[in-house]
Protein backbone atom coordinates (compact mmCIF):
# COMPACT_ATOMS: atom_id res chain seq x y z
CA UNK A 1 0.00 0.00 0.00
CA UNK A 2 1.15 3.54 -0.75
CA UNK A 3 2.51 5.65 2.12
CA UNK A 4 -0.01 8.33 3.13
CA UNK A 5 2.46 10.19 5.38
CA UNK A 6 4.96 10.55 2.53
CA UNK A 7 2.20 11.55 0.10
CA UNK A 8 1.02 14.31 2.44
CA UNK A 9 4.57 15.53 3.09
CA UNK A 10 5.25 15.72 -0.64
CA UNK A 11 2.01 17.61 -1.28
CA UNK A 12 2.92 20.02 1.52
CA UNK A 13 6.39 20.60 0.08
CA UNK A 14 4.90 21.39 -3.34
CA UNK A 15 2.22 23.64 -1.83
CA UNK A 16 4.98 25.77 -0.28
CA UNK A 17 6.29 26.65 -3.76
CA UNK A 18 4.22 29.66 -4.81
CA UNK A 19 2.14 29.68 -1.60
CA UNK A 20 -0.28 32.64 -1.38
CA UNK A 21 -1.41 34.55 1.75
CA UNK A 22 -4.93 33.16 1.18
CA UNK A 23 -3.65 29.61 1.65
CA UNK A 24 -3.59 28.79 -2.06
CA UNK A 25 -0.82 28.27 -4.60
CA UNK A 26 0.19 30.29 -7.68
CA UNK A 27 2.60 28.51 -10.05
CA UNK A 28 1.95 29.81 -13.56
CA UNK A 29 2.92 27.92 -16.71
CA UNK A 30 6.62 28.31 -17.60
CA UNK A 31 7.37 30.48 -14.55
CA UNK A 32 10.32 30.22 -12.16
CA UNK A 33 7.97 28.77 -9.54
CA UNK A 34 6.78 26.05 -11.90
CA UNK A 35 10.45 25.19 -12.57
CA UNK A 36 11.12 25.01 -8.82
CA UNK A 37 8.29 22.48 -8.44
CA UNK A 38 9.72 20.45 -11.34
CA UNK A 39 13.19 20.49 -9.72
CA UNK A 40 11.71 19.08 -6.53
CA UNK A 41 9.81 16.39 -8.45
CA UNK A 42 13.04 15.54 -10.32
CA UNK A 43 14.86 15.19 -7.00
CA UNK A 44 12.16 12.77 -5.76
CA UNK A 45 12.41 10.83 -9.02
CA UNK A 46 16.18 10.46 -8.53
CA UNK A 47 15.65 9.35 -4.93
CA UNK A 48 13.28 6.70 -6.33
CA UNK A 49 16.21 5.61 -8.57
CA UNK A 50 14.54 6.64 -11.82
CA UNK A 51 16.45 7.75 -14.88
CA UNK A 52 15.54 11.49 -14.90
CA UNK A 53 15.50 14.10 -17.67
CA UNK A 54 13.79 17.40 -18.46
CA UNK A 55 12.86 17.92 -22.11
CA UNK A 56 13.43 21.15 -24.05
CA UNK A 57 9.97 22.52 -23.16
CA UNK A 58 10.08 21.75 -19.44
CA UNK A 59 8.33 18.39 -19.04
CA UNK A 60 10.12 16.30 -16.39
CA UNK A 61 10.38 12.52 -16.87
CA UNK A 62 11.62 9.67 -14.68
CA UNK A 63 11.98 6.19 -16.17
CA UNK A 64 12.07 2.79 -14.48
CA UNK A 65 13.21 0.03 -16.79
CA UNK A 66 11.06 -3.02 -17.51
CA UNK A 67 12.14 -6.58 -18.22
CA UNK A 68 11.54 -6.36 -21.99
CA UNK A 69 13.57 -3.54 -23.54
CA UNK A 70 11.61 -3.81 -26.82
CA UNK A 71 8.34 -2.73 -25.20
CA UNK A 72 7.05 0.85 -25.23
CA UNK A 73 6.61 2.63 -21.91
CA UNK A 74 3.58 2.99 -19.67
CA UNK A 75 3.45 6.69 -18.77
CA UNK A 76 1.86 7.95 -15.55
CA UNK A 77 1.65 11.48 -14.20
CA UNK A 78 -0.04 14.88 -14.33
CA UNK A 79 1.02 18.55 -14.16
CA UNK A 80 2.66 20.88 -11.62
CA UNK A 81 1.49 24.35 -12.74
CA UNK A 82 -1.56 25.92 -11.10
CA UNK A 83 -4.12 28.64 -11.72
CA UNK A 84 -3.76 31.89 -9.73
CA UNK A 85 -4.43 31.14 -6.08
CA UNK A 86 -5.32 27.54 -6.90
CA UNK A 87 -5.38 24.50 -4.65
CA UNK A 88 -2.63 22.07 -3.70
CA UNK A 89 -4.06 18.93 -5.35
CA UNK A 90 -4.98 19.82 -8.95
CA UNK A 91 -2.20 18.14 -10.94
CA UNK A 92 0.20 17.72 -8.02
CA UNK A 93 -1.83 14.80 -6.60
CA UNK A 94 -1.27 12.89 -9.85
CA UNK A 95 2.48 13.57 -9.93
CA UNK A 96 2.93 12.66 -6.25
CA UNK A 97 0.69 9.59 -6.75
CA UNK A 98 2.69 8.42 -9.76
CA UNK A 99 5.91 8.66 -7.75
CA UNK A 100 4.27 6.42 -5.15
CA UNK A 101 3.67 3.84 -7.90
CA UNK A 102 7.36 3.42 -8.70
CA UNK A 103 8.27 3.44 -5.00
CA UNK A 104 5.68 0.75 -4.35
CA UNK A 105 6.93 -1.37 -7.25
CA UNK A 106 10.48 -1.02 -5.91
CA UNK A 107 9.39 -1.86 -2.34
CA UNK A 108 7.66 -5.02 -3.57
CA UNK A 109 10.59 -5.88 -5.82
CA UNK A 110 8.07 -5.99 -8.66
CA UNK A 111 9.45 -6.12 -12.19
CA UNK A 112 7.15 -4.91 -14.96
CA UNK A 113 7.47 -5.98 -18.59
CA UNK A 114 7.06 -2.41 -19.85
CA UNK A 115 9.23 0.46 -18.66
CA UNK A 116 7.28 2.86 -16.43
CA UNK A 117 7.79 6.59 -17.03
CA UNK A 118 6.61 9.12 -14.45
CA UNK A 119 5.87 12.47 -16.10
CA UNK A 120 5.32 15.94 -14.65
CA UNK A 121 3.85 17.93 -17.54
CA UNK A 122 4.55 21.64 -17.91
CA UNK A 123 1.99 24.34 -18.71
CA UNK A 124 -1.32 22.47 -18.37
CA UNK A 125 -3.44 25.34 -17.05
CA UNK A 126 -4.83 27.90 -19.50
CA UNK A 127 -4.73 30.82 -17.10
CA UNK A 128 -1.47 32.37 -18.36
CA UNK A 129 -1.51 31.79 -22.13
CA UNK A 130 -5.21 30.97 -22.76
CA UNK A 131 -4.29 27.52 -24.06
CA UNK A 132 -4.21 24.27 -22.12
CA UNK A 133 -2.11 21.12 -21.88
CA UNK A 134 0.81 22.63 -23.79
CA UNK A 135 3.38 20.20 -22.33
CA UNK A 136 1.42 17.16 -23.52
CA UNK A 137 0.48 18.84 -26.82
CA UNK A 138 4.18 19.49 -27.55
CA UNK A 139 5.33 15.91 -26.84
CA UNK A 140 2.55 14.42 -28.99
CA UNK A 141 2.88 16.93 -31.82
CA UNK A 142 -0.60 18.44 -31.39
CA UNK A 143 1.10 21.79 -30.99
CA UNK A 144 4.09 23.25 -32.82
CA UNK A 145 5.93 26.55 -33.07
CA UNK A 146 3.17 28.23 -35.14
CA UNK A 147 0.49 27.49 -32.52
CA UNK A 148 2.80 28.57 -29.67
CA UNK A 149 3.64 31.86 -31.37
CA UNK A 150 -0.03 32.82 -31.57
CA UNK A 151 -0.18 33.02 -27.76
CA UNK A 152 0.78 35.80 -25.32
CA UNK A 153 0.26 36.34 -21.61
CA UNK A 154 -1.24 39.51 -20.09
CA UNK A 155 2.20 41.17 -20.13
CA UNK A 156 2.69 40.39 -23.83
CA UNK A 157 5.21 37.60 -23.12
CA UNK A 158 5.04 34.69 -25.59
CA UNK A 159 5.42 31.05 -24.47
CA UNK A 160 8.78 30.90 -26.26
CA UNK A 161 10.02 33.98 -24.36
CA UNK A 162 8.68 32.58 -21.09
CA UNK A 163 10.44 29.24 -21.69
CA UNK A 164 13.72 30.99 -22.57
CA UNK A 165 13.34 33.11 -19.44
CA UNK A 166 13.42 30.01 -17.23
CA UNK A 167 16.30 28.32 -19.05
CA UNK A 168 14.35 25.97 -21.33
CA UNK A 169 15.08 25.48 -25.04
CA UNK A 170 12.01 26.20 -27.18
CA UNK A 171 14.36 26.71 -30.16
CA UNK A 172 14.74 22.90 -30.01
CA UNK A 173 11.01 22.19 -29.87
CA UNK A 174 11.26 19.06 -32.04
CA UNK A 175 13.51 17.33 -29.52
CA UNK A 176 10.59 17.29 -27.06
CA UNK A 177 8.44 15.35 -29.53
CA UNK A 178 7.92 11.64 -28.81
CA UNK A 179 7.46 8.86 -31.31
CA UNK A 180 4.07 8.03 -29.75
CA UNK A 181 4.41 4.36 -30.70
CA UNK A 182 6.97 4.33 -27.83
CA UNK A 183 4.15 5.06 -25.36
CA UNK A 184 2.08 1.94 -24.60
CA UNK A 185 -0.40 3.80 -22.39
CA UNK A 186 -0.93 6.91 -20.30
CA UNK A 187 -2.74 6.80 -16.95
CA UNK A 188 -3.45 9.97 -14.93
CA UNK A 189 -4.84 10.23 -11.43
CA UNK A 190 -6.54 13.56 -10.72
CA UNK A 191 -9.06 15.16 -8.39
CA UNK A 192 -12.57 15.18 -9.88
CA UNK A 193 -13.16 18.97 -9.63
CA UNK A 194 -16.90 18.21 -9.59
CA UNK A 195 -19.39 16.74 -7.11
CA UNK A 196 -20.40 13.47 -8.76
CA UNK A 197 -18.30 11.14 -6.57
CA UNK A 198 -19.03 13.04 -3.35
CA UNK A 199 -22.79 12.92 -3.96
CA UNK A 200 -22.67 9.19 -4.78
CA UNK A 201 -20.32 8.49 -1.82
CA UNK A 202 -17.83 6.71 -4.13
CA UNK A 203 -14.09 6.75 -3.52
CA UNK A 204 -12.83 6.31 -7.06
CA UNK A 205 -13.98 7.52 -10.47
CA UNK A 206 -13.14 5.50 -13.59
CA UNK A 207 -13.12 8.09 -16.38
CA UNK A 208 -14.83 6.95 -19.59
CA UNK A 209 -14.32 10.06 -21.74
CA UNK A 210 -13.04 13.63 -21.45
CA UNK A 211 -15.26 16.46 -22.59
CA UNK A 212 -14.01 19.19 -24.89
CA UNK A 213 -15.29 22.69 -25.61
CA UNK A 214 -16.30 24.74 -28.62
CA UNK A 215 -16.23 28.46 -27.78
CA UNK A 216 -17.59 31.49 -29.56
CA UNK A 217 -17.29 35.19 -29.05
CA UNK A 218 -20.32 37.04 -30.50
CA UNK A 219 -20.01 40.82 -30.95
CA UNK A 220 -23.39 42.49 -31.55
CA UNK A 221 -23.69 46.03 -32.87
CA UNK A 222 -27.07 47.79 -32.74
CA UNK A 223 -27.78 51.44 -32.22
CA UNK A 224 -27.37 53.35 -28.95
CA UNK A 225 -30.41 55.63 -29.25
CA UNK A 226 -32.39 57.59 -26.66
CA UNK A 227 -34.54 55.25 -24.55
CA UNK A 228 -37.35 57.83 -24.41
CA UNK A 229 -37.35 59.23 -27.94
CA UNK A 230 -37.01 55.98 -29.95
CA UNK A 231 -40.28 54.12 -30.69
CA UNK A 232 -40.27 50.38 -29.99
CA UNK A 233 -40.46 49.45 -33.67
CA UNK A 234 -37.43 51.56 -34.61
CA UNK A 235 -34.87 50.10 -32.22
CA UNK A 236 -31.71 48.09 -32.74
CA UNK A 237 -31.31 46.80 -29.18
CA UNK A 238 -28.15 44.67 -28.91
CA UNK A 239 -28.97 43.52 -25.38
CA UNK A 240 -32.47 42.35 -26.32
CA UNK A 241 -30.83 40.28 -29.11
CA UNK A 242 -28.22 39.00 -26.63
CA UNK A 243 -31.02 37.99 -24.25
CA UNK A 244 -32.62 35.87 -26.98
CA UNK A 245 -29.22 34.31 -27.69
CA UNK A 246 -28.62 33.44 -24.01
CA UNK A 247 -31.94 31.59 -23.85
CA UNK A 248 -31.33 30.06 -27.28
CA UNK A 249 -27.99 28.57 -26.11
CA UNK A 250 -29.74 27.14 -23.05
CA UNK A 251 -32.60 25.66 -25.13
CA UNK A 252 -30.35 24.10 -27.80
CA UNK A 253 -27.93 22.58 -25.26
CA UNK A 254 -30.79 21.23 -23.13
CA UNK A 255 -33.21 19.93 -25.76
CA UNK A 256 -31.80 20.01 -29.27
CA UNK A 257 -28.37 18.33 -29.03
CA UNK A 258 -27.28 15.26 -26.98
CA UNK A 259 -27.99 14.18 -23.39
CA UNK A 260 -24.39 15.02 -22.42
CA UNK A 261 -24.26 18.42 -24.16
CA UNK A 262 -23.94 21.54 -22.00
CA UNK A 263 -23.97 25.15 -23.16
CA UNK A 264 -23.24 28.33 -21.20
CA UNK A 265 -23.07 32.04 -21.87
CA UNK A 266 -20.52 33.01 -19.23
CA UNK A 267 -19.68 36.47 -20.55
CA UNK A 268 -22.12 39.27 -21.36
CA UNK A 269 -20.79 42.82 -21.73
CA UNK A 270 -23.26 45.61 -22.51
CA UNK A 271 -22.51 49.04 -24.00
CA UNK A 272 -22.93 51.81 -23.10
CA UNK A 273 -24.65 50.64 -19.91
CA UNK A 274 -26.76 53.73 -19.16
CA UNK A 275 -30.36 53.80 -17.92
CA UNK A 276 -31.51 56.17 -20.66
CA UNK A 277 -29.69 54.66 -23.64
CA UNK A 278 -30.77 51.64 -25.68
CA UNK A 279 -27.88 49.15 -25.51
CA UNK A 280 -26.04 49.65 -28.77
CA UNK A 281 -23.42 46.94 -28.21
CA UNK A 282 -23.20 43.53 -26.57
CA UNK A 283 -20.48 40.91 -26.44
CA UNK A 284 -21.18 37.30 -25.47
CA UNK A 285 -18.80 34.49 -24.55
CA UNK A 286 -20.34 31.09 -25.31
CA UNK A 287 -18.98 27.73 -24.11
CA UNK A 288 -20.40 24.46 -25.51
CA UNK A 289 -19.11 21.12 -24.18
CA UNK A 290 -19.67 17.44 -24.72
CA UNK A 291 -17.86 14.14 -24.28
CA UNK A 292 -19.05 13.05 -27.74
CA UNK A 293 -18.05 14.78 -30.98
CA UNK A 294 -21.34 14.62 -32.96
CA UNK A 295 -23.80 16.24 -30.51
CA UNK A 296 -21.25 18.98 -29.77
CA UNK A 297 -21.08 19.71 -33.50
CA UNK A 298 -24.89 19.67 -33.74
CA UNK A 299 -25.15 22.10 -30.80
CA UNK A 300 -22.45 24.44 -32.07
CA UNK A 301 -23.90 24.55 -35.62
CA UNK A 302 -27.42 25.18 -34.30
CA UNK A 303 -26.18 27.87 -31.90
CA UNK A 304 -24.26 29.65 -34.68
CA UNK A 305 -27.36 29.56 -36.94
CA UNK A 306 -29.62 30.73 -34.10
CA UNK A 307 -27.33 33.71 -33.38
CA UNK A 308 -27.34 34.66 -37.07
CA UNK A 309 -31.15 34.41 -37.25
CA UNK A 310 -31.68 36.54 -34.13
CA UNK A 311 -29.32 39.25 -35.39
CA UNK A 312 -30.81 39.34 -38.90
CA UNK A 313 -34.37 39.56 -37.61
CA UNK A 314 -33.44 42.34 -35.20
CA UNK A 315 -31.27 44.19 -37.69
CA UNK A 316 -28.17 43.80 -35.53
CA UNK A 317 -24.68 43.67 -37.03
CA UNK A 318 -22.91 40.45 -36.00
CA UNK A 319 -19.30 39.36 -35.73
CA UNK A 320 -19.16 35.70 -34.69
CA UNK A 321 -15.68 34.37 -33.85
CA UNK A 322 -14.98 30.72 -33.07
CA UNK A 323 -12.30 30.83 -30.37
CA UNK A 324 -11.89 27.11 -29.86
CA UNK A 325 -13.16 23.82 -31.27
CA UNK A 326 -11.55 20.99 -29.29
CA UNK A 327 -12.21 17.28 -29.77
CA UNK A 328 -13.38 15.11 -26.84
CA UNK A 329 -11.33 11.99 -26.05
CA UNK A 330 -12.69 8.52 -25.36
CA UNK A 331 -10.68 6.61 -22.76
CA UNK A 332 -9.24 3.18 -23.65
CA UNK A 333 -11.52 0.32 -22.59
CA UNK A 334 -8.43 -1.73 -21.69
CA UNK A 335 -7.27 0.94 -19.25
CA UNK A 336 -10.81 1.56 -17.94
CA UNK A 337 -11.05 -2.17 -17.18
CA UNK A 338 -7.62 -2.21 -15.51
CA UNK A 339 -8.74 0.67 -13.24
CA UNK A 340 -12.17 -0.85 -12.56
CA UNK A 341 -10.74 -4.30 -11.69
CA UNK A 342 -8.09 -2.71 -9.47
CA UNK A 343 -10.68 -0.68 -7.51
CA UNK A 344 -12.80 -3.83 -7.14
CA UNK A 345 -9.88 -6.00 -5.99
CA UNK A 346 -8.86 -3.40 -3.39
CA UNK A 347 -12.44 -3.11 -2.13
CA UNK A 348 -12.97 0.54 -3.05
CA UNK A 349 -16.34 1.80 -4.26
CA UNK A 350 -16.12 3.20 -7.79
CA UNK A 351 -18.19 4.92 -10.44
CA UNK A 352 -17.76 5.03 -14.23
CA UNK A 353 -18.02 8.67 -15.29
CA UNK A 354 -17.01 11.19 -17.95
CA UNK A 355 -14.71 14.10 -17.08
CA UNK A 356 -16.30 17.50 -17.59
CA UNK A 357 -12.95 19.28 -17.22
CA UNK A 358 -10.01 19.03 -19.63
CA UNK A 359 -6.76 17.23 -18.74
CA UNK A 360 -3.43 16.19 -20.27
CA UNK A 361 -5.14 12.78 -20.58
CA UNK A 362 -7.41 14.22 -23.30
CA UNK A 363 -4.36 15.04 -25.43
CA UNK A 364 -2.60 11.76 -24.59
CA UNK A 365 -5.86 9.99 -25.46
CA UNK A 366 -5.38 10.94 -29.13
CA UNK A 367 -1.86 9.43 -29.11
CA UNK A 368 -2.05 6.27 -26.99
CA UNK A 369 -4.32 4.06 -24.86
CA UNK A 370 -5.29 6.38 -22.04
CA UNK A 371 -7.24 6.25 -18.80
CA UNK A 372 -7.94 8.44 -15.79
CA UNK A 373 -8.64 7.79 -12.12
CA UNK A 374 -10.64 10.43 -10.24
CA UNK A 375 -10.79 10.96 -6.49
CA UNK A 376 -13.60 13.04 -4.91
CA UNK A 377 -13.30 16.80 -4.46
CA UNK A 378 -15.02 18.23 -1.39
CA UNK A 379 -18.05 20.19 -2.63
CA UNK A 380 -16.57 19.93 -6.10
CA UNK A 381 -14.27 22.84 -5.24
CA UNK A 382 -11.13 23.26 -7.34
CA UNK A 383 -8.95 26.07 -8.72
CA UNK A 384 -9.34 27.48 -5.21
CA UNK A 385 -7.47 27.30 -1.87
CA UNK A 386 -10.58 25.41 -0.62
CA UNK A 387 -9.68 22.43 -2.81
CA UNK A 388 -9.62 19.32 -0.57
CA UNK A 389 -9.84 15.56 -0.87
CA UNK A 390 -10.26 13.19 2.06
CA UNK A 391 -6.76 11.64 2.60
CA UNK A 392 -8.37 8.16 2.64
CA UNK A 393 -9.82 8.77 -0.82
CA UNK A 394 -6.53 10.16 -2.11
CA UNK A 395 -4.79 7.03 -0.85
CA UNK A 396 -7.48 4.89 -2.51
CA UNK A 397 -6.88 6.61 -5.84
CA UNK A 398 -3.11 6.10 -5.59
CA UNK A 399 -3.47 2.44 -4.57
CA UNK A 400 -5.75 1.92 -7.58
CA UNK A 401 -3.12 3.57 -9.79
CA UNK A 402 -0.44 1.18 -8.47
CA UNK A 403 -2.65 -1.84 -9.25
CA UNK A 404 -3.92 -0.52 -12.58
CA UNK A 405 -0.38 0.05 -13.86
CA UNK A 406 0.48 -3.57 -13.03
CA UNK A 407 -2.66 -4.91 -14.70
CA UNK A 408 -2.08 -2.74 -17.78
CA UNK A 409 1.52 -4.03 -17.87
CA UNK A 410 0.15 -7.59 -18.12
CA UNK A 411 -2.66 -6.95 -20.62
CA UNK A 412 -1.07 -4.46 -23.03
Ligand SMILES: [Zn+2]
Pocket residue numbers: 079090091124190359
Ligand atom coordinates in the same frame (compact mmCIF):
# COMPACT_ATOMS: atom_id res chain seq x y z
ZN1 LIG B 1 -5.35 19.58 -13.46
